[in-house]
Amino acid sequence: MKHLSLILIVFVMACSAKPEKAEELKSGPITLVIHxxxxxxxxxxxxxxxxxxxxAALQQAxxxxxxxxxxxxxxxxxxxxxxxxxxxxxxxxxxxxxxxTNEEKNELDAAIMDGSNLMAGSVAGVTTIKNPITAAxxxxxxxxxxxxxxxxxxxxxxxNGIEIVDPSYFFDSARYKALLKAxxxxxxxxxxxxxxxxKDSKFGTVGAVALDQYxxxxxxxxxxxxxxxxxxxxxxxxxxxxxxxxxxxxCAISAxxxxxxxxxxxxxxxxxxxxxxxxxxxxxxxxxVVMKKLPALGGDGGIIALDRQGNFALTFCTEGMYRGYVxxxxxxxxxxYKD
Amino acid sequence: MKHLSLILIVFVMACSAKPEKAEELKSGPITLVIHxxxxxxxxxxxxxxxxxxxxAALQQAxxxxxxxxxxxxxxxxxxxxxxxxxxxxxxxxxxxxxxxTNEEKNELDAAIMDGSNLMAGSVAGVTTIKNPITAAxxxxxxxxxxxxxxxxxxxxxxxNGIEIVDPSYFFDSARYKALLKAxxxxxxxxxxxxxxxxKDSKFGTVGAVALDQYxxxxxxxxxxxxxxxxxxxxxxxxxxxxxxxxxxxxCAISAxxxxxxxxxxxxxxxxxxxxxxxxxxxxxxxxxVVMKKLPALGGDGGIIALDRQGNFALTFCTEGMYRGYVxxxxxxxxxxYKD
Numbered sequence: 001m002k003h004l005s006l007i008l009i010v011f012v013m014a015c016s017a018k019p020e021k022a023e024e025l026k027s028g029p030i031t032l033v034i035h036x037x038x039x040x041x042x043x044x045x046x047x048x049x050x051x052x053x054x055x056a057a058l059q060q061a062x063x064x065x066x067x068x069x070x071x072x073x074x075x076x077x078x079x080x081x082x083x084x085x086x087x088x089x090x091x092x093x094x095x096x097x098x099x100x101t102n103e104e105k106n107e108l109d110a111a112i113m114d115g116s117n118l119m120a121g122s123v124a125g126v127t128t129i130k131n132p133i134t135a136a137x138x139x140x141x142x143x144x145x146x147x148x149x150x151x152x153x154x155x156x157x158x159x160n161g162i163e164i165v166d167p168s169y170f171f172d173s174a175r176y177k178a179l180l181k182a183x184x185x186x187x188x189x190x191x192x193x194x195x196x197x198x199k200d201s202k203f204g205t206v207g208a209v210a211l212d213q214y215x216x217x218x219x220x221x222x223x224x225x226x227x228x229x230x231x232x233x234x235x236x237x238x239x240x241x242x243x244x245x246x247x248x249x250x251c252a253i254s255a256x257x258x259x260x261x262x263x264x265x266x267x268x269x270x271x272x273x274x275x276x277x278x279x280x281x282x283x284x285x286x287x288x289v290v291m292k293k294l295p296a297l298g299g300d301g302g303i304i305a306l307d308r309q310g311n312f313a314l315t316f317c318t319e320g321m322y323r324g325y326v327x328x329x330x331x332x333x334x335x336x337y338k339d
Numbered sequence: 340m341k342h343l344s345l346i347l348i349v350f351v352m353a354c355s356a357k358p359e360k361a362e363e364l365k366s367g368p369i370t371l372v373i374h375x376x377x378x379x380x381x382x383x384x385x386x387x388x389x390x391x392x393x394x395a396a397l398q399q400a401x402x403x404x405x406x407x408x409x410x411x412x413x414x415x416x417x418x419x420x421x422x423x424x425x426x427x428x429x430x431x432x433x434x435x436x437x438x439x440t441n442e443e444k445n446e447l448d449a450a451i452m453d454g455s456n457l458m459a460g461s462v463a464g465v466t467t468i469k470n471p472i473t474a475a476x477x478x479x480x481x482x483x484x485x486x487x488x489x490x491x492x493x494x495x496x497x498x499n500g501i502e503i504v505d506p507s508y509f510f511d512s513a514r515y516k517a518l519l520k521a522x523x524x525x526x527x528x529x530x531x532x533x534x535x536x537x538k539d540s541k542f543g544t545v546g547a548v549a550l551d552q553y554x555x556x557x558x559x560x561x562x563x564x565x566x567x568x569x570x571x572x573x574x575x576x577x578x579x580x581x582x583x584x585x586x587x588x589x590c591a592i593s594a595x596x597x598x599x600x601x602x603x604x605x606x607x608x609x610x611x612x613x614x615x616x617x618x619x620x621x622x623x624x625x626x627x628v629v630m631k632k633l634p635a636l637g638g639d640g641g642i643i644a645l646d647r648q649g650n651f652a653l654t655f656c657t658e659g660m661y662r663g664y665v666x667x668x669x670x671x672x673x674x675x676y677k678d
Contacts, residue, residue, distance in 0.1 A: 264457045273612035
């Protein structure tokens, strides 16, 4: 009798298992695309060791995220896995390697969006969260809100079991020296923005876009913002539609660059809108926004974009962008400079 | 000789005065459209006195903003003039009438955008700025940033001569009672969102869109957010592309509603994109986003939208929206319920 019940339960479970919808199976192969920031990245300023370290970190992020996709995981989980690796590396301006604010703090921003249901979460100005992308995911999945800032966001993260660290965890001597240099060259209010060194150093945002086997897109972005930033400045990374956006109907986008211009142009949503309403491909849409509109307004930076068929773009109008992608056809590839 | 020099200077000035471009003159008549929030606004719950008070406040806001446009002022200045009136009234959830957070504070958000150059400014989570819309304008015009939050934003505002008040200025006994009621009915985390009273009270955002005689559009939004809000929650009002957007190429939009849905749908930028890329009119674009996409996702609220030809929409999927418009052809009109 006991056995019969068990067989019956297994039978009922098997019958009620929802088959994949035909439409969902039409989507392209699992794909992960990442970036680690765009800017004036020159071969002349690099050492072979530094170059190798960047490639290795990007490769590790691709491996970590792709492993999630390969074992049938969700695109949101792949995005988180990839971004956590980049957040934990001191090489990128996110998490561990976040730049310093004018007040010599590290204030972190992150966002994530699920293209299957347009759910989104973001945090801004947090100083004690080890992996801000995980806090953004908690906001998306464990609250009715989309965006939380400052102490409130930290309190929410802590209540939801997100790993909290002492602010000293984010201390990095190279980043600290960059702040001192930025402050030194700051002759007036505008200097911090126009100084080439500072301008470069604000482009270290990291991000990922993924397509899983269920045909769902996701996008995530994480950053330490701008060296020497003041006044509770928030950039584009945690702004849904500016630095981060995902929609199965169009594409998933993560941006890196001069945040103010990305907000004013609604870069991420504009790329999606050009694909959805004007019929452009992801590459055409990315080119239109990043190579035309952005420089025309005086900004620069780059984006990664991925659609449901697995088409993707890695587009930047700066000298370089730390970036990479992985899919079954081409395997994993990482890049730093323009080809 | 002195007179000759003076005549010469005046002559040179007259000759160098830049004539209006032909394209600019093609734009429509000066127009101002405002809203004071959307929600379950029912005639049954109103008194004639309360109704008259709302109409009077909306009328005053229209008068104040339209006076700016009539004397040749800019659309950004008209937007600020109208919003300041609504912020100073206790009737609306912005400025003086802002709702209370869970911690019994008033945390205010505001944004402004100039459609002629895509400049934008916003503040979020400020507690001491009398008119947050003026602080957003200062961020836009006196900093290289777009968004500032919390104490940093307040510090920036104070440094730039924005009027600072003691947080007690925002105390309003009716709003405070609303918080107590919301807290009382809050049986679990989700209750604050699903309680009908609370749901209603989070829709009091105010906003304005304007078209000036130079053919330039502007949009602005200001809010106290959501009654009983926690964890540094930020809604759509200060998010460029979500609650506020302006672009001379398409239209100017200010939104009011359940902020999370407006962020996830990028409501303001989506309306502009539907006009710009899909060729819809402002009314069609507003209907598509507010009457279809928004309810389909489970959200509600409304928007005002205005294009460069003076075409405008006041669209909401709630029972009512405090709103009004003024132009030369029709004069000033104010409304509360559905027609």
